[in-house]
Amino acid sequence: MEMGIVVGRVTATRKDDKLVGTKLLITQAIDLDGSPLNSQPIITVDTVGAGVGERVFFVKGSIASRAVSEGSPIDAAIVGIIDSLECDDLKG
Amino acid sequence: MEMGIVVGRVTATRKDDKLVGTKLLITQAIDLDGSPLNSQPIITVDTVGAGVGERVFFVKGSIASRAVSEGSPIDAAIVGIIDSLECDDLKG
Amino acid sequence: MEMGIVVGRVTATRKDDKLVGTKLLITQAIDLDGSPLNSQPIITVDTVGAGVGERVFFVKGSIASRAVSEGSPIDAAIVGIIDSLECDDLKG
């Protein structure tokens, strides 16, 4: 899973039926210090009640679909909210 | 999911049987401002009636197949049309 | 899916049983103009009768297996031959 911060929300009226009712959040990947990486933000489906500004972790790929509902066309889902990280940054 | 803009269409007479009848659109990934990224456009299958010039979001990987028909050899599908984005761009 | 051009063929006597009888083609990803990208060519399984020099599109990931035979260990398959592209290149 990757660490990220929720930075926004997407509104989409026309979408796949299985996406109706999902909360589509824009998530930016972050490093261990919480700083945004130089990668592109992605659209994730929230499954844990995350809100803008919260530090989360998300899964990518077909398994993200399982966090929402079997077979829904989703390739990224927020599956947890980070309370704290305890770590050594080896890259110093 | 990634954000993109539809930039064109592919015509292919010889293709996998399960692709017959699908609409193959060329989609360029975009950033939060709608500007095209420096990545290569990909071929996506449309599932929501998207047209050239529309801002969409698409799934990648095996789950894209589920948006079209189970088992079809598709690794990218447009699953929604973006009405609006509400967000903070942390990279400033 | 990605666009590519078939550039060669692989001969392999010792291979997974499920690959016996498959045609293994070397495919180079190309851009909208048909120019080869600066990425590494990959080995794809042909499912549409493609030949060297033809412009094709291919799927990557586990779904490629479904284009050939369920459960075969294949992560890239050619699923169509491009007749024509009709598009705007936003990167100008």
Added chain:
Amino acid sequence: MEMGIVVGRVTATRKDDKLVGTKLLITQAIDLDGSPLNSQPIITVDTVGAGVGERVFFVKGSIASRAVSEGSPIDAAIVGIIDSLECDDLKG
């Protein structure tokens, strides 16, 4: 699979139900010499009793879920602890 070193741990109270009871470790990819790569550390689920400082290998993608429990929304799992590597580094 990729080689990595465990560098920390994540605490998350609010998370997907299927993640309850899993040990979430932060893992940094390493090269053949054990030096950390210049890639972003990821969150992996431990399945072999790994601890901080240990050299491990991990799987990525939907199959990681199978190392933990079918259908759990996990895209990276530690599946082994490296005793030793015996190899030639071709890049010299």
Added chain:
Amino acid sequence: MEMGIVVGRVTATRKDDKLVGTKLLITQAIDLDGSPLNSQPIITVDTVGAGVGERVFFVKGSIASRAVSEGSPIDAAIVGIIDSLECDDLKG
């Protein structure tokens, strides 16, 4: 699939039960000329009796698991040994 050369072997006593008995080989991706790419070697499971120094091709992602045994937590497997390549290198 990608082309690679086997450069070593991993010994791991503590590992997922489904990996017991598998041969874990370190594989370096190579280009069409057989030269090692500037990418990180990965750990692959051998399914065709490959040895150090042999030129092989391997699958990545969840489908690699199918080359070994259904559901085993494996994301890269060697599925063939390259006899010969017949190709044009478009990048000249």
